[in-house]
Amino acid sequence: MTDRTAAITRETAETSIEATIDLDGAGDSTVETGNAFFDHMLDALATHALFDLTVHADGDLGVDAHHTVEDVAIVLGEAIDDALGEKRAIERFADRRVPLDEAVASVVLDVSGRPYASFEGSFSAATVGGMDSQLIAHFCRSLATNAGLTLHVTVDGENAHHEAEAIFKGLARALDDATRIDERRSAVASTKGEL
Template sequence: MTDRTAAVTRETAETDIEVTLDIDGDGETTVDTGIGFFDHMLDAFGTHGLFDLTVTCDGDLDVDDHHTVEDVGITLGDAFAEALGDKRGISRFADRTVPMDEAAADIVVDISGRPYFAFDSEFSQDSVGGMTSYMARHFLRSLATNAGLTLHASVRGENAHHEIEALFKGLARALDDATRIDERRADAPSTKGEL
């Protein structure tokens, strides 16, 4: 199997981001976005997806958390798209339900090349540790759009920390499943012959 890795940078007037990704890693992470809770979520994402992941972001946090969270989602999505290449042999589809104490998140993913995002939930609190709760939803949309995923996500609970953490862990587990190589499949998993 070829290396499924990527190194992506994004520099705008609002953020300066570097992401490295190894889909077939061991879950080693180094993350520094300037938002402690977001760092914790990205660390959980890498750990539970067994992705080796580094993320550094120098963003305009004096404004708010929006540009940092959105642009990291964009850049990480680009990294997944680059690392997956022509998607030959991947499992493609996956779904996971992941609990976090009283919360539980449901994730359904298709590495289809057709970006689509659906989310029909509300968070219990408006923010967690310097991150606006809504931005977790926006992160998922940004990642799905740039990685070319069809992504359906929902969450229920009583604590926004647990709700968001369940979403990140669920996404990690589902992407780990969907990106796995199926030895029986030589081509892209599509009747079209490509994704």
């Protein structure tokens, strides 16, 4: 199997982001974004996708978490896309439904190379862990755009922390499924012959 790793950096006037990913890891993560809740969500993503992940972000959190969350999503999306290379022999599609107590999230994705994101549902509180709850949907859209995913996310619940965590765990499991190598395949899973 080829090495499915990537290292991406992004420097703007608002943020400085460094990330590495190993799609065939063990779920180990080192995440430092300056927001403990966002760190927790990214740790959950790594753990449940079995991706080895490092993220170091220095953003303008004095303004709010928007730029940090967005730019981390951009970098992670680019890293996933880079690590997948030609996407040869990947499963490509995934559909996961994940509960966390009263909350449940559904994540359906296609590693299609055609970025699209749909988010349905709302959060039970305007903020969670010191960040705007709506940034979770923005994270999903930014990740999909930069990883080349078609992504559909729905969520329902009564606790914003549970709703957000169910989304990240569902996204993790779906990414694990879709990026997994199917040993029966030698080419990409497309009638066009490329993604």
